[in-house]
Amino acid sequence: MGVGISVDRLTMRYGDLVAVDEVTFDVRPGEFFGLLGPNGAGKTTTLEMIEGLRKPVGGSVTVDGTAPSGRDPALLRRMGVQLQASSFFERLTAREQLDTFRRLYGVDAERVDAMLDHVGLADKADVRTEDLSGGQKQRLSIACALVHDPDVVFLDEPTAALDPQARRNLWDLLQGLNDSGRTVVLTTHYMDEAEELCDRVAIIDHGRILELDTPAALIRSLEAPVQISLVHDSLPREQLESLPGVDHVGHDDGALTITTAEPAAVLTWLAERDALDGLSVKGATLEDVFLDRTGREYRA
Numbered sequence: 001m002g003v004g005i006s007v008d009r010l011t012m013r014y015g016d017l018v019a020v021d022e023v024t025f026d027v028r029p030g031e032f033f034g035l036l037g038p039n040g041a042g043k044t045t046t047l048e049m050i051e052g053l054r055k056p057v058g059g060s061v062t063v064d065g066t067a068p069s070g071r072d073p074a075l076l077r078r079m080g081v082q083l084q085a086s087s088f089f090e091r092l093t094a095r096e097q098l099d100t101f102r103r104l105y106g107v108d109a110e111r112v113d114a115m116l117d118h119v120g121l122a123d124k125a126d127v128r129t130e131d132l133s134g135g136q137k138q139r140l141s142i143a144c145a146l147v148h149d150p151d152v153v154f155l156d157e158p159t160a161a162l163d164p165q166a167r168r169n170l171w172d173l174l175q176g177l178n179d180s181g182r183t184v185v186l187t188t189h190y191m192d193e194a195e196e197l198c199d200r201v202a203i204i205d206h207g208r209i210l211e212l213d214t215p216a217a218l219i220r221s222l223e224a225p226v227q228i229s230l231v232h233d234s235l236p237r238e239q240l241e242s243l244p245g246v247d248h249v250g251h252d253d254g255a256l257t258i259t260t261a262e263p264a265a266v267l268t269w270l271a272e273r274d275a276l277d278g279l280s281v282k283g284a285t286l287e288d289v290f291l292d293r294t295g296r297e298y299r300a
């Protein structure tokens, strides 16, 4: 069921601006793939070219081996594209909206209420789309993208404007889609979202891919030290500073923070002194990778 995607030197220009600059990557069948980058990085343009909604000025794309030209009904049926909430049909209720998409694809009518339920909008079925909240519109647009049970799903910043709870619920829904074998491609500017959901992430900025790997490998490649925080300062700071592998020991409000590239050795030492109570360990995140690679403040 999973659909593979191949993107080869894909390029898009708007006047003098090179919005997407020879972008090349593959998405494996069944993969959860993320395009991560700040505003204006070229994520949406890249996604729209993959979906066949925007024609590239250079390079090529295939989805399941076929160019997504928009004229291939068999391929379109296998693709779910989340359109912006602003592209809803006017003055329809949530149910009518979804029913319209369902008819376009010739899907059974029962699917409508099942999808509303799936995205947590069963109680909003009779509300007109213009009266839905931003997050509810977002979820309806995802339901519309999924109504025909596609094999590959494209989502453009699906959790923007959602509250933390709705965001988590949507993460579960997207993870479920992927667990059932579907390929999922999303754009996001949320680091935690990419880290949590994606098998692999392409960090994109100024139309170019800066890095592409699993979140864990990207974080590992930073070789960033780990911070171990102890809530009490019962251990002499000087002793901690002299431990092998300890770079720095900070002291703040009665807590000690040990910065080390060798956490295993330090944790063993602490365990031997029965000092693990209330301890926390903080490693690098994808955000640290992004800041390191772009060398500047993240513009979320």
Ligand SMILES: Nc1ncnc2c1ncn2[C@@H]1O[C@H](COP(=O)(O)OP(=O)(O)OP(=O)(O)O)[C@@H](O)[C@H]1O
Residues within 6 Å of the ligand: 014, 017, 019, 037, 038, 039, 040, 041, 042, 043, 044, 045, 046, 189
């Ligand atoms: N139709 C267009 N005409 C002119 N410039 C455009 C057009 N669409 C996008 N751009 C420009 O191309 C660049 C990439 O835009 P794109 O929307 O792909 O970025 P993005 O990473 O999706 O950003 P965002 O997170 O803000 O949606 C931006 O500088 C944007 O202003």
